[in-house]
Amino acid sequence: MATKFGVAGGIPERRVRPIWDAVDSRQYKPALKLASSLLVKYPSSPYALALKALILERMGKPDEALRVCLEAKEFLYSDNSLHIDELTLSTLQIVFQRLDHLDHASSCYEHACAKHPNNLEIMIGLFNCYVRECSFVKQQQIAIKMYKHFSEERFLLWAVCSIELQVVCNSSGHKLLQLAEALLKKHMASHSLHEPDALVMYISILEQQEKYDAALEVLSGNLGSLIGIEEDKLRIQGRLLARACNYAAAAEIFQRVLESCPDDWQTFLHYLACLLEEDVNWSKTNSSHQSCLPCVDDIKACKATHLTKDEFDSRISNALSFVQKLQMDCCNDCVRGPHLAQIEIERRHRLHGIEHDGKFMESLLNYFYRFGHLSCFTSDVEMFLRLLTDDEKDQLLDNMRTLESTSASPIKALGHAMTVFKVQESFGFMFILSLRELEGTARKMLEMFCKDLKLSRDLDPQENMHGEDLLSMASNILVLLFWRTRKLGYLLEAIMVLEYGLNIRRYVWQYKILLLHLYSYLGALPLAYEWYSTLDVKNILLETVSHHILPQMISSPLWQENGDLLKDYLKFMDDHLREAADLTCVAYRHRNYSKVIEFVQFKDRLENSNQLLMARLDVSILQLKQKADSLQEVECIFENLNYGSRFLEMSNEDKLKSLTFNEDLQARPWWSPTSSVNLLSGCFEEGSACLRESLKGGDEEYIVKKVIERKSILPRLVYLSIQSGSISLKENDRNGSLSDASAVGELKCLLERYARNIGLSFDDAISVILAISRGQKSFKEFGSDFISWINFAVFVNAWNLCCRGVKLLNEDKCGMSSWRIVDNLVKSCVAEQLMHAEPILASPGDKLSILVQLVTEPISWHILVIQSRIRWMLPSGRRKKRSGMTDHLSSPDMQAVCGSVLCLIDAIQHIERWVADQMNRSEDQDLDILLSHVHRGDAEGGPGCVLQSLEQNACADDVGDRILGALQSWSCATVCRKIVGAQRKMLSHLLRICQSKLKLLRSMQ
């Protein structure tokens, strides 16, 4: 910035430079001093004011900064003699943008533009303001103005982009496209086009109007040469031809691309689709904007061909000979495309019901023969493997094993062997093997790993070792063994195997992710968090990877760490969303128009991220949980949250509909394909397989939307509930915006929504909580989400308190006060949870997190309701008639409150005792217990034997010093000790929370 100025707003450079220097070196205090003294000399200079505002903003004084900025704006508007320069404007703009007041920046520029109508710099500044505000129409208008004044191609394209953005983002009518086309045509007639991306835009405009022939004509004319890479041009040509249903010509073009890029899989799929005249969903592949790909492997598409059998045969045999020619031409053994293409061709045969003498299988085997040693083999052929019958699967594996044993080099042999395991895994065979067979397989994998460690002896420690996947696969089998037998030893072994691998090479992120899920499940969340931290997840990875840890943290007592995670994530997103439009301006400036469209759509996608919304909710709910012991503090938090209403607005129906799901779920463990699924918490069902594919994306999205809705209602419910204490008892009207009647009405409305959200109508939900609290129905009726149900009961009680006269749950009708309902539910929940509660050491699962949630959510909200009730009944420091107080003290209401306090004390004490019992044991005792689980194995098998074989086999001496050192330093006991420590940390957090709640409740007695 310091280099940018000359004479600014009439102030000589020598006076301004020291200020910028100070700002650039973050010396804000001296900068402010200099700016203030500058203002003494130039009290009405907008530039001097803008500088001061900028410094104030950097110093973290947004209110003052805004005030000074507005003062500057005032001078700009009022002083007609003032010359307005771009530097003043852009400095003001920077500050306004950082203060989230883009509108003020725009109006400054608008004013300047009106005053200096032909100033290009200012016009560009204004255009950029509109880009930041996403005002596409205004963008278009100013761009056209610039184009008219200066006749530059780029300004025309700015206008065209602004038009396309209206079409893409606001679904504005296609008339606009016609306008864009006309503008471009007129310009081209007199000036032609000179920028490659201008051509891309023009083609895109034509394509969207389905004017394919016109687009093709432009592309094949002189302008076509603007596209520098010949293959890129051909790909566009092919797409346009295909969209125009000129399949033969399109196929020919794609064939030409394949001749020079034989490995281009995408183009091969397009080629085949055109050859077979299939209907590809080109709109998804449209233009260069997005990376979405056509669903060519969709079976429906394959069957949709209208070709006769003879036509089909002849075309597919053409494809086959072309592909075989490509295979011959590529002597390079890294080009997999033409070989995979052959499998794809045979797959088409199969899909058309044509038996082809086992050619499909043959092509798969050929592919294995060539590329079976590569670790991507299985994911390459995944979509083909699904088509095989059970017999074929067996046959394929048999053949693969035969081929495997003929591998020449040991590294290739290892690769082949791993591939066979992976294919077996992807067939779901692990789910049908016997326990012994499973153990045997895991042991075999580990033996292979140990035996082949020597292959990695000379590798750089940074490089991936050979056979790394074996450990993850073995660990996966051990988890399966645990699921089937419920023997903790297997789960511990699954952990040990991965820890063992990380002990040798600490960079394997795949191990870390599996481990962090296992640790979370085992109640050793601090260890999970530790491993997660070593992944160095930052920037955009926060959006795609943090689902591995966030959900567990949110229901844990690790508030500090959870708060840090949420804060980091929100900071990243907020920072990016604030600066994203600046980058769009860069794309405009550098004439990369297709990127402009892409950037705007991408920003939209991130803005609508489900995780972003969830994190905004979670961060506030976490705050409430942390401060829940003090009604005053909770009320302070609510003041900053618009009393919870903001969340209701943030997650309205439209918002929920447009949510995006950007998480990368690929690396999740097989037993938890999404955050809301954990197969281990259910029973193993043979053949259930429950593989990743069986879980539809839609289910997960539905669940997430439900959770978001529930969380968005919660803060407002809590707020209204703690207000309810005073609403019902107050005789006079309250001051403030919320009238009693509307508060009660709103509470009811939200409760109805909450009930619907958890799956029932309001009345049915009331019946369920009544029946369960009376013991007429089992607690299990609530299903797994009983925390939400108890929350519901807490809020119903609060609502019940404030609807005088219209009580739904009055004692006459139900025989039980709403206080008692909550008491009973809390009591039975604790009893249910602690009935068979083994110490968490030996019983993995979510028991601990449920208890944490129970205490920190419904119980906490209920205590707040109690507090607010008591505060109203016993107002301290206020004038109140003594007799009134005595009335309250002896009222049935007060007795119910006291009963509830006693009940909560009792419930929390139970939990406290359960926790304290576990903490009373010594760590060594715990360690012995854990170790006994992994040391049970004998020659017959059982938990422990797989790990044993790993530890015994890995003592080879030809593995090199580095690996040998790692092997020697391995200690299973050290890992167990860490687990014990982490579990204890969790327990002690819970204990502390219980103790603080108890202290609070006792003070109320």
Added chain:
Amino acid sequence: MTTIRRFCCNDLLRFASVNLDHLTETFNMSFYMTYLARWPDYFHVAEGPGNHIMGYIMGKVEGQGESWHGHVTAVTVSSEYRRQKLAKKLMHLLEDISDKIDKAYFVDLFVRASNMPAMKMYEKLGYVIYRRVLRYYSGEEDGLDMRKALSRDVDKKSIIPLKRPITPDELEYD
């Protein structure tokens, strides 16, 4: 089979399996997007069947006169797709664009002095160590500036190694 195409924003949401690798830096958003906005031809991604991201390359073209050159900012391949010469393919693409479209004189890149596997690979691809940049990486580790001459630099002047190491503030470009 590898489809190499221009990198786009949505790929940022799909490259986790590549970037979780400890040697692959995940830059801030404005870094990626500035590259996309300014040098889209220098930012390519390789995709396998099933739309799995195999790896990517990002770079730029800059400099004046005879130091007009292509620069490789990052090239990375997911562990699943290593040992099949994908990095080479991506590097060739960038070299080709620098050479044929932008008519640059050479391509350069920086590599950690400790990263032997990468250095060996670049040497195999024809790069030579042009100079050492002292404490280039976070003020700790030295970086090696490696270069490969393109067809426009007929005499290969651009790659004659410098005799002395330089410090980061002597670098012509960031």
